Amino acid sequence: MAHRDKSIIVGLAGNPNSGKTTIFNNLTGANQHVGNFPGVTVEKREGHFNYRGYRVTVIDLPGTYSLSAYSVEEIIARNFIIHEKPDVIIDIIDASNIERNLYLTTQISELGLPLVLALNMSDMAKNSGLMIDYNYLSKLLGLPVIPTVGNKNKGMTELLDAVIDLVENGSELEPATVKYGKEFDKETSQLTELMAKDPQTINGYKEDWLSLKLIEDDSEVNKLISRHSHADDIFERAAKSRRRLKSLYGDEPSAVITDRRYGFISGACSEATSMTAERRHDVSDTIDYLLIHPVLGLPVFAILMWL
Incomplete structure (x- = not known):
């Protein structure tokens, strides 16, 4: 259902080096200011813009790998999501390192707020031989998934449309949940x-x-x-x-709990991603080279047997 005051608050989350700041700059342009989150010296970047008749405020949350309480950045990101209850969270994911980045996604999803995934650096993932079925991944996770290339300003319109559609109509998808047993x-x-x-x-x-x-x-x-x-x-x-x-x-x-989350992620990624033949050959050739190396061969073989 659309907001009567036509204003939206969006939280921008993601791992460090996922391209989150680049996407924040793409969305907000020069209409941003920098301060600190209350009570701490961690930088708070906030930007504003208009889109499809809405006044959109974007908060760039600290880059974190999880929402555990192990660092100030994790606590800030978690508390913002819980207490400020933004209308939508955009989780920026490095598409070339998708499994590690999706760990944060599972934790955000458990908080129950509307969530959109931006699979950033999707061009790098493709160039490295990683093929992602974005529609199927969306179905498996129960979340909107939008491919983006932040440094080329690609996918921003689709990302914003997904946010507005989620605010106005809700999601036809049911977010998948990790089964802990x-x-x-x-x-x-x-x-x-x-x-x-x-x-x-x-x-x-x-x-x-x-x-x-x-x-x-x-x-x-x-x-x-x-x-x-x-x-x-x-x-x-x-x-x-x-x-x-x-x-x-x-x-x-x-x-x-951590193992179950990664198991859920691994299952989704194995279904929705694949490697090109060229990349599979590169991986196989690398393993073969290491195994026959006169110095590294025996230690590598021992490690593989231990795994």
Whole structure:
């Protein structure tokens, strides 16, 4: 449904070196200013422009590889998405390094806001022999996927059209979710029930996302839950969940969550991407060269056998 005030706020997310700043400059031109995010010295770039009758404000979020609470940049990006609730998030992805970049996508998607993927540097991916079926990838992820070439200003119109269409009409696609398994579902549902007893404390947060973060022992979420009227019960339940899941999987739950996300990404990419014959030969030739090398051959062979 269209906004009555005809204004849109867009958050621009992405990994470092994904071309995010170039796309920000393409969209906003000279209509931008630089300040700092509240309470920190991290630079905040904000730009404005008009498109299809809308006044669009774009916030260039700090480049991050994830939305974990391990760095100031990650916390800023996450808090902006949760608290400011932009109308749309554009996730800029380096198409030539798609699997690593999609890890951030899975985390943003779990927050439940409208999301558009810009597969940037799509020309470099193609030139390197990586073929991407953008329509099929969109279907698998349940998200709009737009190929772009930021340094040539290509795909910007299509990207903006996808944003406006999402605002006006919503998405015909249902975002795909990472399946963590029935054991995780059992633990998160118990945490969700406890958190629901004080809904004001968790206002604005998705309970299932908070439950996962509690199992990951996320420091920022722990601070939030400490203000909950049932905080002690929640922390006790989360600790039991971590112990139980670790005993079941033989690894820290946070590591299992990461593995499941990458498994989901790998499955989608294996379905929607392929290598040209030339690239496959290049990879095969490189491996052959390393294996027959008089110095590197034995160590490389040993590593391959260990994997």
